[in-house]
Amino acid sequence: MAFISVSGDTGPIQSALDAIAAIGTRPQAVLESIGLELHDRTVERMERGVDPRGIQWATYAPLNPLYQEDKESTHILIERGDLRDSIHSEVAGNALLVGTDLIYGAIHQFGGVIRPKDASSLTFEMGGEIFHRGSVTIPARPYLGLGVGDEAAIIDRLDEFLALAMRGR
DSSP: OOOOOOOOOOHHHHHHHHHHHHHHHSOHHHHHHHHHHHHHHHHHHHHHTBOTTSOBHHHHOOOOHHHHHHOSSSSTTOSSSHHHHHOEEEEETTEEEEEOOOTTHHHHHHOEEEOOSSSSSEEEEETTEEEEESOEEEOOOOOOSOOTTHHHHHHHHHHHHHHHHHTTO
8 A cells, every 4th residue: 555644734724614614604794795796786777777687677667758757867766866875785694685675665676556545546746737546556667686697796706705715814
């Protein structure tokens, strides 16, 4: 039999393995980094007016021409930018959340019907005209979700953290 013996300090190897394990057991920093990336990608899609799959929101349903008349912006879902500016990420335990706390965020994401709570009709103005309606249907214009290229960006962030861990940083 023939053998070769390799000996030395295994401390750096153990440190790197511990750092890699820490990514899985204490993922806060990784999730925060991924959250910032997904936030930026979500905002960028909103500014382009596309859903996570890259489909233009106007494809779902174009803006009502009377509504468009009153808008200061030509962007769908962006008038003053409140919805876009409310997008944030947060880490809750081992989960990453990216979204908005604005009450109207869900109706734009999923669509739905708005009905009056305490009146017989909704009253609103569009294009200089006053309307009274029993309900208004808002089309879904998804802005949240993993989109084209998001998974690759997440993997890139994980690769960065693993590379730093293997270098002992």
